[in-house]
Amino acid sequence: MIAQLIVRNLFHRKLRTLISVLAVGVEVALVVVMVGLTTGMLQETAKRIEGIGADIMLQPPSSSVFLAFSSAPMPVRIRDRLMTIEGVRAVAPVLLQSSTSGGLDVVYGIEPESFRAVSGGFVLHEGRELREGYEVLVDDWYAAARKLRAGDTLRLFDHDFTVVGVVEHGKGARLFVPIRTLQQMFGAADKASLFFIKCARAEQTPRVIEQLRALFPRYEIRPLKDLLSMMTTSSLPGLDAFHRSMIALAIVIGFLVILLSMYTTTLERTREIGVLKSLGASKAYIARIFLAESALLCAAGILVGVGFSYLARAVLTGLFPTLSVQITHEWLLRAAAIALGAGLAGAAYPTWLASRRDPIRALAYE
């Protein structure tokens, strides 16, 4: 009976119900998409670095696992010492620079030969490998997003680069230029930001890491098979705070929308409350009606929010093919719990008011 009353009340005020449901939907989608965007980008970056095929990454002391924030070049000649370590088969120095032309992209300055030795080489979709000068290789996602073909010109760091080839994605960065070009442009002759190390056999990795730690005690030495688990939002300063801010914003939206909606509902239905009380409805009975109505609004909003999230992902990745939005069941559930919690908290005050309303005043309400 209560269910019938609730559903009919919700349909009685269609526009208010629709607005409330949409607002809760936006709340859910805000959480899911924002978290999905950041974790998606991190995980996708980690996968790309793992996809290089190296076993170990060596960086200067206090370097971030997020390569876009790395600089602090090391001398390339460190490679010679690395090659003397037993079990090391190949070492590829990489100089990193972040390009902000059309988004934040990490550009790898590489030596084509050593990078091939570590990674097994690029899979070319078109064009040729890097040689020297102002040449750039782009991966297929970047090429699709920017509509680039081999032979086109791409402006990076205020220079025109010739796109010499389009390669399969998943080799660390989306853009590769000769290391010497990057060194000259940024006054970092014979410097590298990191070294990718390939072991002769994968099982030798722990032993090589031990030796590296002995030789380079303060350096960041990371096995790449663990990179995926290291690339979490808590590894990046500020990102957790950003997540918390987004969630707080979502909670406020859900709380206020349901508070306002249920407050106007209780005002509008004051006489109805009086009638129910005259029939002997207890405070708990009245409270159950309004809380259940709020929960139903939230549930509908959550379903809409899940739909919004997938729609937003489709639109975002359609507009920006290099973006990755990771929607997980865990965060869908969390967003649903946040929406439901905020909604019920928002409904608490109007429900309290409704349940305590004086029946005679309520019956006389115009």
Add this chain to the structure above:
Amino acid sequence: MEPILKTENLWKVYRSSKVEVPALRGVNFEVYPGEFVTVMGPSGCGKSTLLYVMGGLTQPTRGRVLVDGNDLATLSDAERTRLRRHKIGFVFQRFNLLPTLTARGNIAIAQHIHGNGFDPHRFATITRMLGLTERLHHRPAELSGGEQQRVALARAVIHEPKLLLADEPTGNLDTRNSEIVLGMLRQLNRELGQTIVMITHNPEAAAYASRVVHMRDGVMVDGIPAD
């Protein structure tokens, strides 16, 4: 026989800022099971206040109200709600139906609140007696005033209350519908033995009752047998 309803020196004083307005000033009144009593009086004489106090919707300032032996003045809010749920039915001048529910839903929700579940036999008896069988799937907005008041009547008696309190039940109805509703109240009283206390200022409506009492300035002024 014990009265089903008894008031003893009943006072109700409304306080508005520093002004005290006594609506009831020592009302003594008794209703016995199976009676149909009308309380008549001019506007502002305290009739509706008396009805609300007798129905446990508000507390008296002083005095006692006994409903089926329970002194409302000593009951907590929750206990008065429980008593109302099981022993009292209300009919209001403005029908007060829930606009989103059908006639059937409006009647059924009273049974739901009562807590004994849906009783199809009682439901059929009452709706047939009140001539609502064909109108049960309509919402209040689709019903005439007389039909709405009959739905309100069905809702008030569906859980077999000991006492039916009607506050100007024909106040919003035309003459024809007033006669129908009053006839049904009398039918409920005679056929089902329903005890009824009706408030009205209309002498024609009062004539349907078995006993008429008059109120003026918050007190009962007499008790006159109507037959």
